[in-house]
Amino acid sequence: MIGIGQKVPLLRTPAFMQGDLTLFDLSAYRHRWLALCSLPNFGLLEATLLDRQRDDFDREGTSLLALCPDAPTFHASWIRQTPHVRVPILADPLGRLHRLLGIGRESVHGHCGSVLIDPSGVLRCRLAHTLNGRGINAIKEALIANQRHPSSRTEGSDVLIAKGALA
Numbered sequence: 001m002i003g004i005g006q007k008v009p010l011l012r013t014p015a016f017m018q019g020d021l022t023l024f025d026l027s028a029y030r031h032r033w034l035a036l037c038s039l040p041n042f043g044l045l046e047a048t049l050l051d052r053q054r055d056d057f058d059r060e061g062t063s064l065l066a067l068c069p070d071a072p073t074f075h076a077s078w079i080r081q082t083p084h085v086r087v088p089i090l091a092d093p094l095g096r097l098h099r100l101l102g103i104g105r106e107s108v109h110g111h112c113g114s115v116l117i118d119p120s121g122v123l124r125c126r127l128a129h130t131l132n133g134r135g136i137n138a139i140k141e142a143l144i145a146n147q148r149h150p151s152s153r154t155e156g157s158d159v160l161i162a163k164g165a166l167a
Contacts, residue, residue: 001102007121008101014091024065024090026121033062033147034117035139038103039131042068042089046131050087053136062143067092067103102126114139116146 002008008026015024035057039046050066057064066089092098103113103126112135116125124146129135 002100002123003102004123004125006123008117008123010121011097011100013097016085016089016091018086024088029063030121031119033060033119033143034065035062035114035143036065036067036090036101036117037112037114037131037139038067038069038098038101039112040069040104042066047085047087047089049131049136051085054087056140057143060140060143060147063088065090067097069093069095069098116143118146 010025010027012023012025015022017024037050039050047066050064054064064087066087068089069092090097098104101115101123103115111128112131114127114129115123116127116139118124125142127138127142129138
């Protein structure tokens with residue numbers, strides 16, 4: 001597991017992007033902030049919620065990505081139901097990316113985990129939150145705080161639990 005303030009290694013993982021199955025390459029996003037939201041239970045509702053938030057993150061110069069622990073998310077019938085989803089959905093069936101980033105694959109009381117990665121590829125923040133309006137706002141607040149004060153988070157800091165985002 002890499003710590004806050006450490007560089008995330010370049011990686012490639014299966015992904016569903018712009019209606020196609022492809023390989024996600026982290027190096028293609030090095031010029032932008034990344035908000036990677038791990039969703040233990042990922043379905044049409046979760047995809048739609050994140051997709052609605054995409055433009056808000058984009059205005060902050062950030063790419064919003066979903067991370068799913070299970071490959072069945074990419075089943076043909078699911079893909080046909082979600083051609084409109086603009087948020088890249090990354091697969092992590094072996095849990096390597098979850099372990100690397102220090103976010104859980106399992107849902108604990110309906111919570112999910114997110115990480116923020118800056119444009120130079122440095123892990124800036126880990127959050128535990130619910131997947132609702134409050135949880136998404138907690139990600140946005142952490143993002144803005146890290147963009148404005150990037151040195152406020154130091155190497156070795158642990159998980160940030162967003163106050164009010166776990167309700």
